Amino acid sequence: MKECEISARGINVWYGPKQALFDVSLDIYKNTVTSLIGPSGCGKTTFLRCINRMNDLIPFCRVEGKLMIKDTDVYGKEADVLSIRKKVGMVFQTPNPFPKSIYENVAYGPFIHGVRDKKKLDEIVRHSLQEAALWDEVKDELNKSALMLSGGQKQRLCIARALAVEPEIIVMDEPCASLDPIATAKIEDLITRLKEKYTVVIVTHNIQQAARVSDYTAYFYLGKMVEYGKTAEMFENPKEKSTELYLTGRFG
Amino acid sequence: MLDRRTTQAVVFSSFLLCVALVVAILFFVLFDIISKGIAMVSWEFLTQPPRNNMREGGILTPMVGTILLSIGAMIAALPVGVLTAIYLSEYAREGRALSLVNSAISNLAGLPSIVFGLFGLAVFVNLFGFGPSLLAGSLTLGLMSLPVIIKTSQEAFASIPFSFREASLALGATKWQTIRHHLLPYAMPGILTGLILGVSRAAGETAPILFTVAAYFLATMPSSVFDQSMALPYHLYILSTQSFNLRATQNVQYGTALVLLSVVLALNSAAIIIRAYFRRKYRW
Numbered sequence: 001m002k003e004c005e006i007s008a009r010g011i012n013v014w015y016g017p018k019q020a021l022f023d024v025s026l027d028i029y030k031n032t033v034t035s036l037i038g039p040s041g042c043g044k045t046t047f048l049r050c051i052n053r054m055n056d057l058i059p060f061c062r063v064e065g066k067l068m069i070k071d072t073d074v075y076g077k078e079a080d081v082l083s084i085r086k087k088v089g090m091v092f093q094t095p096n097p098f099p100k101s102i103y104e105n106v107a108y109g110p111f112i113h114g115v116r117d118k119k120k121l122d123e124i125v126r127h128s129l130q131e132a133a134l135w136d137e138v139k140d141e142l143n144k145s146a147l148m149l150s151g152g153q154k155q156r157l158c159i160a161r162a163l164a165v166e167p168e169i170i171v172m173d174e175p176c177a178s179l180d181p182i183a184t185a186k187i188e189d190l191i192t193r194l195k196e197k198y199t200v201v202i203v204t205h206n207i208q209q210a211a212r213v214s215d216y217t218a219y220f221y222l223g224k225m226v227e228y229g230k231t232a233e234m235f236e237n238p239k240e241k242s243t244e245l246y247l248t249g250r251f252g
Numbered sequence: 253m254l255d256r257r258t259t260q261a262v263v264f265s266s267f268l269l270c271v272a273l274v275v276a277i278l279f280f281v282l283f284d285i286i287s288k289g290i291a292m293v294s295w296e297f298l299t300q301p302p303r304n305n306m307r308e309g310g311i312l313t314p315m316v317g318t319i320l321l322s323i324g325a326m327i328a329a330l331p332v333g334v335l336t337a338i339y340l341s342e343y344a345r346e347g348r349a350l351s352l353v354n355s356a357i358s359n360l361a362g363l364p365s366i367v368f369g370l371f372g373l374a375v376f377v378n379l380f381g382f383g384p385s386l387l388a389g390s391l392t393l394g395l396m397s398l399p400v401i402i403k404t405s406q407e408a409f410a411s412i413p414f415s416f417r418e419a420s421l422a423l424g425a426t427k428w429q430t431i432r433h434h435l436l437p438y439a440m441p442g443i444l445t446g447l448i449l450g451v452s453r454a455a456g457e458t459a460p461i462l463f464t465v466a467a468y469f470l471a472t473m474p475s476s477v478f479d480q481s482m483a484l485p486y487h488l489y490i491l492s493t494q495s496f497n498l499r500a501t502q503n504v505q506y507g508t509a510l511v512l513l514s515v516v517l518a519l520n521s522a523a524i525i526i527r528a529y530f531r532r533k534y535r536w
Contacts, residue, residue, distance in 0.1 A: 054422060059345065086424035096415035098434060099534045108433070109423040147535065158419070165423055 002029035005169060005199040006051060011065035013046050013055065020046045024065075024225045026218060033191060033200040035210035035231070038220035039251065044203045047220070048171050050074075051201065052088035053081050069169065086113060089162030089198075091172040095154035097146035097161070102129075102138050105146045105157055109165035124164050131197075132160035133190050152183025159190065163198075170194060172202040176209065188213050207247060211235055219243045285509050292507025301471050306491055307500045311508050313470055317386075317481035318515060320474065321465065322455045324390025325397060330447055332394075333401030337443075338431060340402070341409040361399035366459040368396045373463035387477040389465025396460055397450030404449070408442025409435060441530035448523035452516045458485040468494075484512040 006028040013021040021043045028034050036044035046055065053074060055061045067074040074084055086109075097105050106125045115121055125142070129135040134156040138149070146157055155175060162170060172191070176184040191213045194200055204210050210217050211231060218228040219242075227234060227243045238244040245251055254262070296310055303309030344350045372392030382388040412435055420430040436443075454460065466486035474481040491505045492498065 052422060054418065057418065057421065082424045082426060085422055090418075090422035092415060092418065092422075094415060096413070096419045098416060098419065099438065108420075108425075112423065112425045112429050112433070161419075161423070 002032065004028070005030040005070065006201070007068045008047075008050070009066045009068075011047065011050060011063065011067060013043070013050065013064075014060075014062045015058065016060040020223055021050075022223045024220075026225060026228060028199065028201060029216065030199050031195050031197075032215040033195050033202060033213050034216040034218065035214035036201065036203045036218050036220060037205075037207060037210050037246070038226075039246065040205075042220040043223040044218075044220045045173055047225075048173055048201060048203050051169065051171050052085050052090055053079075054085075054090065056081065086165050087167055088169045088171055089165065089167035091155070091158050091162055091170065091175045093174045093177045095151060095158050095178070097149070097154050097157050099145065099147055101143045102146050102149070102157060103142040106160050106164050109161060113165060128160040128164040129157075131163050131194075132156045133186065134160055150183070152179050152186055155179060155183070155187060156190065159187075159194075167198065169199045169201065172200065174203050174205060177205070184209075207249075219246065221246070282513075285506060285513060288503070289506035289508075289510030292503050293510055297507055298511070302469065302487075302504075305496060306469070306487075306504060307497070311484070311487060311504075311511060313473060314482035314484045314487035314508070315511060315515070316473055317465075318455055318484040318512070320386055320481065321389050321393055321461065321483055322451050322515075322519065324386060324477070325393035325451045325454060326447055328391050328394030329397050329401055329451065330443075333398050333447070333450075334405055334436075334443055336398075337402050337405030337409060338435075341406050342427070342431060342435065357399050357402050361403070364459075365396060365454075365457045366462075368392055369460040369462050369464060371395070372460060377464055382478065384463065384465055384467075384480050385478045386465055386474050386481050389461045389481070389483070390477075392460045392464045393451065393454040393457070396457070397447075397454040400450030400453065401443070401446045404446025405439065405443045408439035408446075411442070412438050438534050441527040441534075444526045444530070445523045448519050448526070452519035452523075455519070456485055456512060456516050458489050461486055484508060484515065488512060 004027045006026075008024055008026045011021055011024040012019065024043075024047055026047075036048060038044050049055045050063055050067060051069070051074070055063060063075055065075070069084070069087060072084065072087070073079055098108065100108075103125055106128050107121045110121060110124050115124065126135060126139075129138065134153060137153060138157075146154065149157060159170075159175075176187050179187065188209065191200055191202065195215075202210075202214065214231045216229065217231040217234050219226045219234070219240075221242050227238065227240045234243065235247060238247055298310055298315065299312055300310035301313045302311065340350065340353065344353075369392065372388055372395070376382050376388035376391050377384055380388075416434050416438070417430055420434050421427070425433070461483050465481055466483050467480040468490060470480065470482050488505060488508045491501045491508060
């Protein structure tokens, strides 16, 4: 049995009066890729945003239940949101690099967490870009605007930016939704390599993508987690009827 | 009943007529001021204080006064305006209180300028005891330009995609770090445009400075913020209503109007240049 990195127990989420998640309990294992799948509006993104408390940004959003990252109680009274978000890097659906240089994008995270030494920042930028498989493409133009990059490069830059604060977990919200197949393949390749060092949780609408990159899959439907297990087993032999219908493309 | 093509032609012509009318009036005013004022504007006119009951000499003192008042108004209004806009767009929760504050600011923009003048007299001149001074005048003009500054800054913040806020916060940045490192720089073109437009509008007003700073005649420059000063709009008002011989000052009036126009135009051009510079720097 693998070591448990994230442990969710009885998570309920409301947006105002509307309940979006019902009693979700889930263990996510260290150094694995876990994909969250399900039709639109099923609550998978809501669950993902619970992990680094990004739901705090949404007015009238309320979270109940217990979510532990190792020994840290994410919704506990003494929880430090800033250090939780440092621990959980996030990659968004649409690549959103800052309208600054490539260097500044990657260096921003360590900078706000107190790294001021230029040499150290240089080293973090290089290392993060290498980890995100972007270094070779941009090493001569670090001072150029990040907005000059292609869509796929922008998304890898966003991954490098997230890696630069030395997170333990990377959560990705449909990271390939706006990318072409070649850029998607590069990101998927990157994801499978990232799990050597990090725990990756990815929301995806693409069932094949979940099959390709993830070790574990959780299937969400109507705000409930219907089924969770090893990706290979679940895809071959889904236990629930709803999972089977979704995986075979009968709805979703 | 008119043929619908004829109706279209009539409606379209009336639109065109209105545009032509507006442009014609603008050009007439500009032409009148420039053609009659240009002869007056010389190096001497710009570098000499008024002499001989304003009939001779130049407009150095009122011009410097207006420039100082504009700078003072910017210094006074920028921090208050920007911090208000940050609070309203980034911290305040949507609701009745927020819409009340927003409509209060909009109403402030519609307040007659003489009301700002009287407020400045009551509060800055008398209550705070600054007396009629550059300080009281700058604060009054700053106050008057606040609504424009706040509104344009709010719009500048609102136009920044939410995804930049998310990206910064997700890295573990505080809300203030996000504002300081991202939102403020990205909103800067809008903020500066609002600042300069607001102040240039206020700088051309006579009523707010009437009781708070403007002097009928001063041969010397103000030496501290507690001194009175002359100012172009008030100087123009004096020239055209109060002088002993209106005919004799007519040329000076036109020259003064041209200089006032140029100062305001220069401020607006500065706004455009600054905006263009920042637009090129931060684009998304």
